[in-house]
Amino acid sequence: xxxxxxxxxxxxxxxxxxxxxxxFVFTLxxxxxxxxxxxxxxxxxxxxxxxxxxxxxxxxxxxLPFNIDVTDFSIISKLYYIDLPVFYPxxxxxxxxxxxxxxxxxxxxxxxxxxxxxxxxxxxxxxxxLVNSLYFxxxxxxxxxxxxxxxxxxxxxxxxxxxxxxxxxxxCTAFVGNRNYLAKIMASxxxxxxxxxxxxxxxxLFLYILTKYSILYVSLMYFTIGPILDFVYFxxxxxxxxxxxxxxxxxxQERDLWxxx
Numbered sequence: 001x002x003x004x005x006x007x008x009x010x011x012x013x014x015x016x017x018x019x020x021x022x023x024f025v026f027t028l029x030x031x032x033x034x035x036x037x038x039x040x041x042x043x044x045x046x047x048x049x050x051x052x053x054x055x056x057x058x059x060x061x062x063x064l065p066f067n068i069d070v071t072d073f074s075i076i077s078k079l080y081y082i083d084l085p086v087f088y089p090x091x092x093x094x095x096x097x098x099x100x101x102x103x104x105x106x107x108x109x110x111x112x113x114x115x116x117x118x119x120x121x122x123x124x125x126x127x128x129x130l131v132n133s134l135y136f137x138x139x140x141x142x143x144x145x146x147x148x149x150x151x152x153x154x155x156x157x158x159x160x161x162x163x164x165x166x167x168x169x170x171x172c173t174a175f176v177g178n179r180n181y182l183a184k185i186m187a188s189x190x191x192x193x194x195x196x197x198x199x200x201x202x203x204x205l206f207l208y209i210l211t212k213y214s215i216l217y218v219s220l221m222y223f224t225i226g227p228i229l230d231f232v233y234f235x236x237x238x239x240x241x242x243x244x245x246x247x248x249x250x251x252x253q254e255r256d257l258w259x260x261x
Contacts, residue, residue, distance in 0.1 A: 023175060030170065031167065042074070052200070054068065056204055065084075085211075087210070101127075102126075147207070150222075172238060176241075186241075187237060194233055
């Protein structure tokens with residue numbers, strides 16, 4: 001039987017040496033400039049999204065007033081969002097959503113699905129939508145959030161998420177080894193591009209739902225396919241980056257870069 005002459009330690013005790021000076025230089029030369037560019041062009045980007053959204057919504061809902069409004073985002077940029085009318089649900093629509101919410105909760109509590117992450121996710125969202133529907137049942141026109149309020153909140157939230165994610169990805173990747181900076185840059189750019197494309201598409205879709213089916217679904221949109229999905233794709237991109245870096249550092253040429261504790 002052939003014996004192993006070299007046994008590698010468990011990954012739990014393995015880490016990469018960090019050069020803080022290189023981390024600082026990478027942050028100064030890449031992360032900081034890309035954040036500054038985002039702040040400078042945030043108003044132009046949000047205006048483009050609004051113009052595109054109004055063009056699409058105006059074609060679908062001719063005759064409805066869709067306008068562009070503006071709010072402050074930072075000391076060097078503003079943020080544009082779509083001003084649209086609010087539509088309230090009918091009593092039949094509210095009753096139907098209450099029934100569907102209760103059915104989702106009951107199905108999620110079935111023993112064969114009980115305890116799985118997806119089932120918990122559906123149960124929580126069913127509960128949220130049930131509470132929201134009951135609120136509309138008793139106080140339909142007193143709901144504190146209007147369509148334009150959510151439109152403004154969404155743009156502010158998305159701008160903040162893009163900024164924070166770029167900062168986090170820049171810092172997180174900077175501490176993973178002292179080489180392969182192209183992969184680190186690509187990870188940050190992937191977050192930026194994905195955030196813009198996904199955020200723009202979701203924004204227009206949300207406004208379509210609010211216009212077509214009423215303000216009843218605003219809470220469901222926020223908690224079901226809102227910021228939680230942003231964190232999912234951030235983790236997904238970061239995990240892909242880490243997997244790529246581990247393969248590099250596990251190669252024969254780079255294995256000596258690991259340190260053990």
